Amino acid sequence: xxxxxxxxxxxxxxxxxxxxxxxxxxxxxxxxxxxxxxxxxxxxxxxxxxxxxxxxxxxxxxxxxxxxxxxxxxxxxxxxxxxxxxxxxxxxxxxxxxxxxxxxxxxxxxxxxxxxxxxxxxxxxxxxxxxxxxxxxxxxxxxxxxxxxxxxxxx
Amino acid sequence: xxxxxxxxxxxxxxxxxxxxxxxxxxxxxxxxxxxxxxxxxxxxxxxxxxxxxxxxxxxxxxxxxxxxxxxxxxxxxxxxxxxxxxxxxxxxxxxxxxxxxxxxxxxxxxxxxxxxxxxxxxxxxxxxxxxxxxxxxxxxxxxxxxxxxxxxxxx
DNA sequence: AACAATTGTTGCAATATGCAACAATTGCGT
DNA sequence: ACGCAATTGTTGCATATTGCAACAATTGTT
Numbered sequence: 468x469x470x471x472x473x474x475x476x477x478x479x480x481x482x483x484x485x486x487x488x489x490x491x492x493x494x495x496x497x498x499x500x501x502x503x504x505x506x507x508x509x510x511x512x513x514x515x516x517x518x519x520x521x522x523x524x525x526x527x528x529x530x531x532x533x534x535x536x537x538x539x540x541x542x543x544x545x546x547x548x549x550x551x552x553x554x555x556x557x558x559x560x561x562x563x564x565x566x567x568x569x570x571x572x573x574x575x576x577x578x579x580x581x582x583x584x585x586x587x588x589x590x591x592x593x594x595x596x597x598x599x600x601x602x603x604x605x606x607x608x609x610x611x612x613x614x615x616x617x618x619x620x621x622x
Numbered sequence: 623x624x625x626x627x628x629x630x631x632x633x634x635x636x637x638x639x640x641x642x643x644x645x646x647x648x649x650x651x652x653x654x655x656x657x658x659x660x661x662x663x664x665x666x667x668x669x670x671x672x673x674x675x676x677x678x679x680x681x682x683x684x685x686x687x688x689x690x691x692x693x694x695x696x697x698x699x700x701x702x703x704x705x706x707x708x709x710x711x712x713x714x715x716x717x718x719x720x721x722x723x724x725x726x727x728x729x730x731x732x733x734x735x736x737x738x739x740x741x742x743x744x745x746x747x748x749x750x751x752x753x754x755x756x757x758x759x760x761x762x763x764x765x766x767x768x769x770x771x772x773x774x775x776x777x
Numbered sequence: 778a779a780c781a782a783t784t785g786t787t788g789c790a791a792t793a794t795g796c797a798a799c800a801a802t803t804g805c806g807t
Numbered sequence: 808a809c810g811c812a813a814t815t816g817t818t819g820c821a822t823a824t825t826g827c828a829a830c831a832a833t834t835g836t837t
Contacts, residue, residue: 469731470733470738470746470749470750471731471734471735471737471738472673472731473750473753473754473757474734474737474738474749474753475730475731475734476753476757477753477756477760478636478640478734478756479659480757481633481636481760482642482659482678482765483678483679483765484680484760484764484765485633485748486680486765487637487642487643488642488655488656488659488679488680488681489680489681490645491711494678498672500643501643502633504643511773522679523638524638524642524768525639525641525644526631526643536634557626574629575630576624576626576630577625579627579629579630579633579762580626580761582625582626582629582756582760582762582763583625583759585758585759585760585762585763586755586756586759588756589686590752590755591625592625593748593751593752594752594753594755594756595625595628596748596752597745597749597752598628598629598631598632598752598756600741600742600745600748600749601626601632601737601741601753602631602632602635603740603748604737604738604740604741605632605635605636605639605737605740606635607740608736608737608740609639610639610641610705611636611732615687616694
Protein backbone atom coordinates (compact mmCIF):
# COMPACT_ATOMS: atom_id res chain seq x y z
CA UNK A 468 0.00 0.00 0.00
CA UNK A 469 1.25 3.47 -0.90
CA UNK A 470 1.95 5.84 1.94
CA UNK A 471 -0.79 8.31 1.00
CA UNK A 472 -3.32 5.51 1.07
CA UNK A 473 -2.70 5.08 4.76
CA UNK A 474 -3.90 8.60 5.32
CA UNK A 475 -6.84 8.07 3.04
CA UNK A 476 -7.84 4.98 4.96
CA UNK A 477 -7.84 6.91 8.19
CA UNK A 478 -10.09 9.42 6.54
CA UNK A 479 -12.50 6.71 5.41
CA UNK A 480 -12.43 5.12 8.80
CA UNK A 481 -13.32 8.37 10.51
CA UNK A 482 -16.14 8.99 8.09
CA UNK A 483 -17.53 5.62 8.94
CA UNK A 484 -17.02 5.66 12.67
CA UNK A 485 -18.23 9.19 13.14
CA UNK A 486 -21.25 8.63 10.92
CA UNK A 487 -20.41 11.62 8.77
CA UNK A 488 -22.51 10.50 5.85
CA UNK A 489 -25.55 10.58 8.05
CA UNK A 490 -27.77 13.58 8.08
CA UNK A 491 -29.50 12.44 11.18
CA UNK A 492 -31.41 15.13 12.97
CA UNK A 493 -30.63 13.84 16.41
CA UNK A 494 -27.11 12.58 16.84
CA UNK A 495 -26.28 14.30 20.08
CA UNK A 496 -28.17 16.74 22.25
CA UNK A 497 -31.02 16.69 19.76
CA UNK A 498 -29.06 18.27 16.94
CA UNK A 499 -27.57 16.91 13.74
CA UNK A 500 -23.91 16.29 12.97
CA UNK A 501 -23.69 19.44 10.92
CA UNK A 502 -25.27 21.42 13.71
CA UNK A 503 -22.82 19.94 16.18
CA UNK A 504 -20.04 21.28 14.04
CA UNK A 505 -21.73 24.65 13.81
CA UNK A 506 -22.20 24.87 17.55
CA UNK A 507 -18.62 23.89 18.26
CA UNK A 508 -17.29 26.40 15.79
CA UNK A 509 -19.47 29.18 17.14
CA UNK A 510 -18.44 28.33 20.68
CA UNK A 511 -14.75 28.22 19.92
CA UNK A 512 -14.77 31.60 18.30
CA UNK A 513 -17.08 33.40 20.65
CA UNK A 514 -18.95 35.00 17.84
CA UNK A 515 -18.79 34.39 14.13
CA UNK A 516 -20.11 35.81 10.94
CA UNK A 517 -22.40 33.73 8.78
CA UNK A 518 -19.92 33.81 5.96
CA UNK A 519 -17.09 32.73 8.21
CA UNK A 520 -19.14 29.83 9.43
CA UNK A 521 -20.09 28.78 5.93
CA UNK A 522 -16.47 28.93 4.89
CA UNK A 523 -15.18 26.96 7.83
CA UNK A 524 -17.77 24.25 7.43
CA UNK A 525 -17.51 24.31 3.67
CA UNK A 526 -21.21 24.88 3.13
CA UNK A 527 -23.23 27.23 0.97
CA UNK A 528 -24.16 30.42 2.77
CA UNK A 529 -27.83 29.77 2.13
CA UNK A 530 -27.54 26.36 3.73
CA UNK A 531 -25.63 27.91 6.57
CA UNK A 532 -28.22 30.62 7.01
CA UNK A 533 -31.00 28.10 7.36
CA UNK A 534 -28.97 25.86 9.60
CA UNK A 535 -28.29 28.75 11.92
CA UNK A 536 -31.97 29.63 11.78
CA UNK A 537 -32.67 26.13 13.06
CA UNK A 538 -30.29 26.62 15.95
CA UNK A 539 -31.86 29.98 16.75
CA UNK A 540 -35.33 28.49 16.85
CA UNK A 541 -34.04 25.85 19.25
CA UNK A 542 -32.75 28.58 21.46
CA UNK A 543 -29.15 27.50 21.16
CA UNK A 544 -27.82 30.40 19.20
CA UNK A 545 -28.22 34.15 18.96
CA UNK A 546 -28.06 36.35 15.90
CA UNK A 547 -26.92 39.83 16.85
CA UNK A 548 -26.24 42.92 14.86
CA UNK A 549 -22.86 44.53 15.07
CA UNK A 550 -22.67 48.20 15.85
CA UNK A 551 -20.09 49.21 13.30
CA UNK A 552 -21.41 47.06 10.49
CA UNK A 553 -25.09 46.60 9.87
CA UNK A 554 -24.55 44.11 7.09
CA UNK A 555 -22.86 41.35 9.01
CA UNK A 556 -24.35 39.29 11.79
CA UNK A 557 -22.64 38.15 14.94
CA UNK A 558 -23.58 34.63 15.87
CA UNK A 559 -23.11 33.60 19.48
CA UNK A 560 -24.21 30.85 21.81
CA UNK A 561 -27.01 31.24 24.31
CA UNK A 562 -26.69 29.65 27.72
CA UNK A 563 -28.48 26.61 26.38
CA UNK A 564 -26.13 26.61 23.44
CA UNK A 565 -23.15 26.63 25.77
CA UNK A 566 -24.60 23.72 27.69
CA UNK A 567 -25.07 21.83 24.45
CA UNK A 568 -21.52 22.63 23.42
CA UNK A 569 -20.13 21.28 26.66
CA UNK A 570 -22.09 18.10 26.19
CA UNK A 571 -20.90 17.73 22.63
CA UNK A 572 -17.32 18.36 23.71
CA UNK A 573 -17.65 15.68 26.37
CA UNK A 574 -19.01 13.08 24.01
CA UNK A 575 -16.48 13.86 21.32
CA UNK A 576 -13.50 14.11 23.64
CA UNK A 577 -14.48 10.84 25.24
CA UNK A 578 -14.40 9.22 21.84
CA UNK A 579 -10.97 10.51 20.95
CA UNK A 580 -9.62 9.76 24.40
CA UNK A 581 -10.55 6.14 23.85
CA UNK A 582 -8.71 6.13 20.58
CA UNK A 583 -5.57 7.36 22.29
CA UNK A 584 -6.00 4.78 25.00
CA UNK A 585 -5.99 2.08 22.36
CA UNK A 586 -2.55 3.17 21.22
CA UNK A 587 0.38 1.56 23.05
CA UNK A 588 1.85 3.89 25.67
CA UNK A 589 5.28 4.06 24.15
CA UNK A 590 3.90 4.93 20.75
CA UNK A 591 1.57 7.70 21.84
CA UNK A 592 3.93 10.63 21.62
CA UNK A 593 5.06 9.45 18.23
CA UNK A 594 1.47 9.49 17.03
CA UNK A 595 0.89 12.94 18.44
CA UNK A 596 3.98 14.31 16.74
CA UNK A 597 2.96 12.73 13.45
CA UNK A 598 -0.56 14.07 13.71
CA UNK A 599 0.75 17.57 14.20
CA UNK A 600 2.84 17.22 11.09
CA UNK A 601 -0.12 15.83 9.23
CA UNK A 602 -2.33 18.66 10.42
CA UNK A 603 0.05 21.23 9.04
CA UNK A 604 0.20 19.38 5.75
CA UNK A 605 -3.57 19.19 5.44
CA UNK A 606 -3.99 22.84 6.28
CA UNK A 607 -1.84 23.74 3.31
CA UNK A 608 -4.19 21.94 0.95
CA UNK A 609 -7.07 23.47 -0.90
CA UNK A 610 -10.57 22.21 -0.45
CA UNK A 611 -11.19 18.94 -2.19
CA UNK A 612 -13.87 18.82 -4.85
CA UNK A 613 -15.87 21.62 -3.35
CA UNK A 614 -16.29 24.80 -5.26
CA UNK A 615 -14.44 23.64 -8.28
CA UNK A 616 -17.55 22.01 -9.66
CA UNK A 617 -16.14 18.87 -11.14
CA UNK A 618 -19.38 17.91 -12.71
CA UNK A 619 -17.97 15.84 -15.50
CA UNK A 620 -20.57 13.31 -16.33
CA UNK A 621 -19.19 9.92 -17.09
CA UNK A 622 -19.30 8.69 -20.64
CA UNK B 623 -3.57 20.94 24.09
CA UNK B 624 -4.28 17.39 25.17
CA UNK B 625 -2.98 14.62 22.97
CA UNK B 626 -6.40 13.35 21.93
CA UNK B 627 -7.36 16.80 20.78
CA UNK B 628 -4.70 16.63 18.14
CA UNK B 629 -6.50 13.67 16.62
CA UNK B 630 -9.81 15.40 16.94
CA UNK B 631 -8.46 18.43 15.14
CA UNK B 632 -7.31 16.26 12.28
CA UNK B 633 -10.78 14.88 12.11
CA UNK B 634 -12.33 18.33 11.99
CA UNK B 635 -9.84 19.43 9.41
CA UNK B 636 -10.67 16.51 7.15
CA UNK B 637 -14.38 17.16 7.51
CA UNK B 638 -13.80 20.68 6.42
CA UNK B 639 -11.36 20.10 3.62
CA UNK B 640 -13.20 17.15 2.17
CA UNK B 641 -16.54 18.91 2.38
CA UNK B 642 -18.09 16.06 4.30
CA UNK B 643 -20.93 18.14 5.64
CA UNK B 644 -22.02 18.86 2.13
CA UNK B 645 -24.67 16.76 0.58
CA UNK B 646 -23.94 18.16 -2.79
CA UNK B 647 -25.31 16.07 -5.58
CA UNK B 648 -22.40 16.64 -7.87
CA UNK B 649 -19.06 16.56 -6.14
CA UNK B 650 -17.22 14.33 -8.55
CA UNK B 651 -18.29 12.45 -11.64
CA UNK B 652 -21.81 13.74 -11.17
CA UNK B 653 -22.43 11.90 -7.93
CA UNK B 654 -22.60 13.00 -4.32
CA UNK B 655 -20.06 12.41 -1.60
CA UNK B 656 -22.12 9.60 -0.12
CA UNK B 657 -22.43 8.00 -3.53
CA UNK B 658 -18.69 8.27 -4.04
CA UNK B 659 -18.21 6.31 -0.86
CA UNK B 660 -20.77 3.76 -1.95
CA UNK B 661 -19.13 3.31 -5.32
CA UNK B 662 -15.69 2.93 -3.81
CA UNK B 663 -16.89 0.42 -1.30
CA UNK B 664 -18.75 -1.61 -3.91
CA UNK B 665 -15.72 -1.55 -6.16
CA UNK B 666 -13.30 -2.61 -3.47
CA UNK B 667 -15.36 -5.58 -2.48
CA UNK B 668 -16.41 -6.72 -5.89
CA UNK B 669 -19.95 -7.30 -4.80
CA UNK B 670 -21.69 -6.38 -1.59
CA UNK B 671 -24.96 -6.93 0.13
CA UNK B 672 -27.17 -3.97 0.84
CA UNK B 673 -26.90 -4.56 4.56
CA UNK B 674 -23.14 -4.78 4.41
CA UNK B 675 -23.02 -1.51 2.55
CA UNK B 676 -25.32 0.17 5.01
CA UNK B 677 -23.22 -1.06 7.88
CA UNK B 678 -19.92 0.01 6.39
CA UNK B 679 -21.18 3.47 5.57
CA UNK B 680 -23.10 3.73 8.80
CA UNK B 681 -26.39 4.52 7.12
CA UNK B 682 -29.91 3.25 7.51
CA UNK B 683 -30.72 0.39 5.17
CA UNK B 684 -33.63 2.31 3.69
CA UNK B 685 -31.35 5.21 2.91
CA UNK B 686 -28.85 2.80 1.49
CA UNK B 687 -31.50 1.12 -0.62
CA UNK B 688 -32.53 4.38 -2.21
CA UNK B 689 -28.98 5.54 -2.66
CA UNK B 690 -28.18 2.34 -4.50
CA UNK B 691 -31.34 2.80 -6.53
CA UNK B 692 -29.96 6.17 -7.59
CA UNK B 693 -26.73 4.58 -8.72
CA UNK B 694 -28.63 1.89 -10.59
CA UNK B 695 -30.69 4.46 -12.46
CA UNK B 696 -27.48 6.22 -13.43
CA UNK B 697 -26.20 2.99 -14.82
CA UNK B 698 -23.28 2.81 -12.44
CA UNK B 699 -24.35 -0.14 -10.39
CA UNK B 700 -26.07 -3.47 -10.81
CA UNK B 701 -28.37 -5.25 -8.43
CA UNK B 702 -28.20 -8.99 -8.95
CA UNK B 703 -29.87 -11.88 -7.26
CA UNK B 704 -27.74 -14.56 -5.70
CA UNK B 705 -28.43 -18.14 -6.62
CA UNK B 706 -28.28 -19.67 -3.17
CA UNK B 707 -30.11 -16.91 -1.40
CA UNK B 708 -33.06 -15.13 -2.88
CA UNK B 709 -33.34 -12.70 -0.05
CA UNK B 710 -30.03 -10.92 -0.38
CA UNK B 711 -28.90 -8.80 -3.26
CA UNK B 712 -25.45 -8.68 -4.79
CA UNK B 713 -24.44 -5.17 -5.73
CA UNK B 714 -21.72 -4.76 -8.33
CA UNK B 715 -20.31 -2.08 -10.58
CA UNK B 716 -21.18 -1.75 -14.23
CA UNK B 717 -18.50 -0.75 -16.70
CA UNK B 718 -19.57 2.85 -16.28
CA UNK B 719 -19.42 2.37 -12.56
CA UNK B 720 -15.86 1.10 -12.81
CA UNK B 721 -14.92 4.10 -14.90
CA UNK B 722 -16.45 6.38 -12.30
CA UNK B 723 -14.58 4.55 -9.57
CA UNK B 724 -11.28 4.99 -11.31
CA UNK B 725 -11.95 8.68 -11.69
CA UNK B 726 -12.90 9.01 -8.05
CA UNK B 727 -9.79 7.11 -7.02
CA UNK B 728 -7.67 9.43 -9.12
CA UNK B 729 -9.15 12.58 -7.66
CA UNK B 730 -8.97 11.30 -4.11
CA UNK B 731 -5.50 9.82 -4.40
CA UNK B 732 -4.27 13.03 -5.92
CA UNK B 733 -5.53 14.88 -2.91
CA UNK B 734 -3.84 12.62 -0.41
CA UNK B 735 -0.65 12.49 -2.42
CA UNK B 736 -0.43 16.25 -2.11
CA UNK B 737 -0.84 15.97 1.62
CA UNK B 738 2.08 13.56 1.81
CA UNK B 739 4.14 15.84 -0.39
CA UNK B 740 3.58 18.64 2.08
CA UNK B 741 5.20 16.58 4.82
CA UNK B 742 9.00 16.89 5.10
CA UNK B 743 10.78 13.94 3.50
CA UNK B 744 12.49 12.77 6.65
CA UNK B 745 9.24 12.79 8.59
CA UNK B 746 7.13 10.89 6.13
CA UNK B 747 7.81 7.37 7.30
CA UNK B 748 7.18 8.47 10.84
CA UNK B 749 3.79 9.77 9.83
CA UNK B 750 2.95 6.59 7.99
CA UNK B 751 3.87 4.44 10.95
CA UNK B 752 1.81 6.62 13.26
CA UNK B 753 -1.16 6.52 10.93
CA UNK B 754 -1.09 2.75 10.90
CA UNK B 755 -1.11 2.70 14.68
CA UNK B 756 -3.91 5.20 14.71
CA UNK B 757 -5.87 3.19 12.22
CA UNK B 758 -5.71 0.11 14.40
CA UNK B 759 -6.79 2.15 17.39
CA UNK B 760 -9.76 3.65 15.57
CA UNK B 761 -10.87 0.29 14.27
CA UNK B 762 -11.18 -0.96 17.80
CA UNK B 763 -13.68 1.76 18.63
CA UNK B 764 -17.40 1.52 18.40
CA UNK B 765 -19.37 3.84 16.23
CA UNK B 766 -19.72 7.30 17.68
CA UNK B 767 -23.19 8.61 18.35
CA UNK B 768 -24.80 6.51 15.71
CA UNK B 769 -27.34 3.92 16.67
CA UNK B 770 -27.20 4.63 20.32
CA UNK B 771 -29.74 7.39 19.92
CA UNK B 772 -28.44 9.95 22.30
CA UNK B 773 -31.46 12.12 21.93
CA UNK B 774 -31.22 13.83 25.25
CA UNK B 775 -32.82 17.18 24.80
CA UNK B 776 -30.99 19.95 26.52
CA UNK B 777 -32.57 21.53 29.55
C1' DA C 778 -45.44 -27.17 10.53
C1' DA C 779 -45.39 -23.01 13.17
C1' DC C 780 -42.97 -19.24 14.45
C1' DA C 781 -38.95 -16.11 14.73
C1' DA C 782 -35.27 -13.73 12.36
C1' DT C 783 -33.24 -11.64 8.38
C1' DT C 784 -33.21 -8.87 4.13
C1' DG C 785 -34.54 -5.39 1.30
C1' DT C 786 -38.25 -2.15 -0.42
C1' DT C 787 -41.76 1.41 0.13
C1' DG C 788 -45.00 5.08 2.51
C1' DC C 789 -44.28 9.06 4.63
C1' DA C 790 -43.35 13.52 6.64
C1' DA C 791 -39.73 16.24 7.70
C1' DT C 792 -35.55 18.25 6.56
C1' DA C 793 -31.51 19.64 3.85
C1' DT C 794 -29.49 20.86 -0.38
C1' DG C 795 -27.45 24.57 -3.65
C1' DC C 796 -28.37 27.84 -7.18
C1' DA C 797 -30.23 32.10 -8.36
C1' DA C 798 -32.42 36.25 -7.30
C1' DC C 799 -32.81 39.70 -4.07
C1' DA C 800 -32.49 43.72 -0.56
C1' DA C 801 -29.52 46.00 2.41
C1' DT C 802 -25.35 47.80 3.30
C1' DT C 803 -20.56 49.04 2.60
C1' DG C 804 -16.41 50.17 -0.05
C1' DC C 805 -14.12 52.19 -3.91
C1' DG C 806 -12.98 55.25 -7.60
C1' DT C 807 -13.31 59.56 -9.38
C1' DA D 808 -20.24 63.70 -2.68
C1' DC D 809 -21.85 60.69 -6.15
C1' DG D 810 -22.40 56.48 -8.59
C1' DC D 811 -21.24 51.88 -9.18
C1' DA D 812 -19.24 47.56 -7.75
C1' DA D 813 -18.65 44.31 -4.04
C1' DT D 814 -20.13 42.10 0.13
C1' DT D 815 -23.43 40.01 3.34
C1' DG D 816 -27.23 37.52 4.49
C1' DT D 817 -32.06 35.95 3.42
C1' DT D 818 -35.59 33.85 0.59
C1' DG D 819 -37.94 31.25 -3.59
C1' DC D 820 -37.64 27.13 -5.50
C1' DA D 821 -37.26 22.46 -7.16
C1' DT D 822 -35.01 18.51 -5.90
C1' DA D 823 -32.83 15.14 -3.03
C1' DT D 824 -32.08 12.89 1.30
C1' DT D 825 -33.12 11.53 5.76
C1' DG D 826 -34.74 7.68 9.17
C1' DC D 827 -38.60 5.39 11.19
C1' DA D 828 -42.15 2.22 10.65
C1' DA D 829 -44.64 -1.02 8.16
C1' DC D 830 -44.30 -4.42 4.91
C1' DA D 831 -43.49 -8.71 1.80
C1' DA D 832 -40.38 -12.17 0.78
C1' DT D 833 -37.37 -15.40 2.17
C1' DT D 834 -34.64 -18.17 5.38
C1' DG D 835 -33.63 -20.33 9.87
C1' DT D 836 -35.14 -22.65 14.13
C1' DT D 837 -37.54 -25.56 17.07
